[in-house]
Amino acid sequence: MLDSRPEVIARDSWVDVNKGTVDRRIFSDLAIYQQELKRIFARGWNFICHETQIAEPGRFFQSYIGEDQVIAVRDRSNTVQVLLNSCPHRGNTVCRSDQGKTRSFFCSYHGWNFDLDGKLVGVPGYEDYYREKLKKEDLGLAKAARVQSYKGFVFASLDPQAPDLEDYLGWVGMVGLNLIAEIGDMEVIDGIQKNRIQCNWKLAVDNLYDWYHPKVSHGSAVRAGMINEQGLQYMNQMVMLGEYGHGIGGAAITEENLAKLSDTLEKGQEPDQIDKAKVWRTTEKAANAMGPLGIRCGGHPNIFPNLWVSAAGPPQLCLRIPRGPFETELWWFTFAKKDQTPEERRATVMIANHIFGPSGLLEQDDGENWSHSTRGSVGAVTGERPIDFSMGLGQDKMTHDSESGQSCIETVVNEHAQLWLYRSWEEWMKAEDWPALIKNHSLPPTGKV
Ligand code: FES
Ligand SMILES: [Fe+2]
Numbered sequence: 001m002l003d004s005r006p007e008v009i010a011r012d013s014w015v016d017v018n019k020g021t022v023d024r025r026i027f028s029d030l031a032i033y034q035q036e037l038k039r040i041f042a043r044g045w046n047f048i049c050h051e052t053q054i055a056e057p058g059r060f061f062q063s064y065i066g067e068d069q070v071i072a073v074r075d076r077s078n079t080v081q082v083l084l085n086s087c088p089h090r091g092n093t094v095c096r097s098d099q100g101k102t103r104s105f106f107c108s109y110h111g112w113n114f115d116l117d118g119k120l121v122g123v124p125g126y127e128d129y130y131r132e133k134l135k136k137e138d139l140g141l142a143k144a145a146r147v148q149s150y151k152g153f154v155f156a157s158l159d160p161q162a163p164d165l166e167d168y169l170g171w172v173g174m175v176g177l178n179l180i181a182e183i184g185d186m187e188v189i190d191g192i193q194k195n196r197i198q199c200n201w202k203l204a205v206d207n208l209y210d211w212y213h214p215k216v217s218h219g220s221a222v223r224a225g226m227i228n229e230q231g232l233q234y235m236n237q238m239v240m241l242g243e244y245g246h247g248i249g250g251a252a253i254t255e256e257n258l259a260k261l262s263d264t265l266e267k268g269q270e271p272d273q274i275d276k277a278k279v280w281r282t283t284e285k286a287a288n289a290m291g292p293l294g295i296r297c298g299g300h301p302n303i304f305p306n307l308w309v310s311a312a313g314p315p316q317l318c319l320r321i322p323r324g325p326f327e328t329e330l331w332w333f334t335f336a337k338k339d340q341t342p343e344e345r346r347a348t349v350m351i352a353n354h355i356f357g358p359s360g361l362l363e364q365d366d367g368e369n370w371s372h373s374t375r376g377s378v379g380a381v382t383g384e385r386p387i388d389f390s391m392g393l394g395q396d397k398m399t400h401d402s403e404s405g406q407s408c409i410e411t412v413v414n415e416h417a418q419l420w421l422y423r424s425w426e427e428w429m430k431a432e433d434w435p436a437l438i439k440n441h442s443l444p445p446t447g448k449v
Pocket of ligand 1 (some may be wrong): 087089108109111112343
């Protein structure tokens with residue numbers, strides 16, 4: 001099924017921002033996929049893990065940057081290292097566990113042994129076979145070029161030219177992460193749920209902005225009472241667009257709703273079930289961290305390229321990790337406040353399991369659609385026909401809050417964030433390096449969108 005057509009990668013443009021269309025061969029072409037690994041995943045900042053998962057020296061967590069396997073580990077000096085999980089001798093992995101605690105990384109092939117900071121510290125036969133001629137200092141595990149954290153979320157880039165993480169995230173990316181960080185002192189609940197779907201990773205990403213499909217795709221969940229349709233707020237949506245492809249799309253929380261909630265709390269009354277989860281938004285600290293528009297965000301952020309912050313239900317992160325053009329691995333991280341009672345934590349896990357992930361009610365529906373959309377990008381004729389993201393295009397406007405510098409589109413269900421994702425994707429794919437991307441990437445639009 002793999003497909004590589006030089007004429008596809010050489011095209012002038014895959015995304016028509018005026019018509020709102022996307023060339024669907026970007027979901028199946030192997031050369032495009034290989035370019036994504038280099039120009040998007042290796043270049044960008046990728047979420048690796050949360051600091052609570054590697055809280056003490058020796059604790060490690062295995063993750064991916066595109067198809068490059070990495071180990072995040074806290075070394076003996078308490079520094080977070082992100083090491084490439086590939087032995088410099090023959091390329092074997094030096095760590096096979098998803099997570100755990102170790103004193104070193106031992107290669108199972110010939111026994112080279114690496115310290116927690118990646119240094120090669122043990123070589124069987126160093127004196128007898130290598131006759132002490134091996135340059136051990138040059139043969140440590142390779143490291144991510146840049147590693148930084150934002151409020152406990154650890155990110156890494158394989159590109160030394162990457163800007164600082166906070167410059168990369170911008171206010172839209174930070175609002176996204178604050179939807180979890182500002183709830184309280186958070187930690188990851190052990191057990192990352194992983195499953196594979198036969199689809200291109202970008203379709204799994206653009207869907208998180210898609211508030212058009214639930215009524216149809218998840219009709220059975222709506223009928224079963226699993227989704228409260230009112231919460232979807234088709235006619236009350238808010239879209240924020242950030243530099244480098246970040247975005248937030250989905251339901252808006254109104255100022256009136258937040259004011260009413262503050263009033264309820266001031267009177268010492270108990271908020272209703274839906275409003276209870278919004279109490280943290282009424283604090284000054286959260287308002288300062290999120291800004292006047294960010295604090296009202298009830299939708300779904302994506303930190304480009306592939307980190308979905310899902311905070312409308314239990315706070316979760318989902319990575320859409322590419323596994324070739326036709327397969328995506330979904331990794332679900334579920335968060336809880338450190339001071340949650342065991343009962344509250346059980347309820348968080350139970351609800352999280354029932355919504356997304358391999359046993360969730362929703363992603364079974366989504367995965368089917370993404371697989372068929374991916375399949376539909378392969379055919380000689382179907383692959384030639386563009387797909388459409390024109391909903392709302394030219395119909396809405398970006399409003400700007402001059403004091404905070406934040407801006408958003410308030411409108412009905414739309415496809416602005418999806419089109420922004422693909423427009424930014426193309427800019428990443430065309431830029432030779434970070435300086436070119438910094439110079440040529442689109443700034444969020446102003447005025448009519
Ligand atoms: S491949 Fe790792 S020691 Fe040989
Ligand atoms: Fe869905």
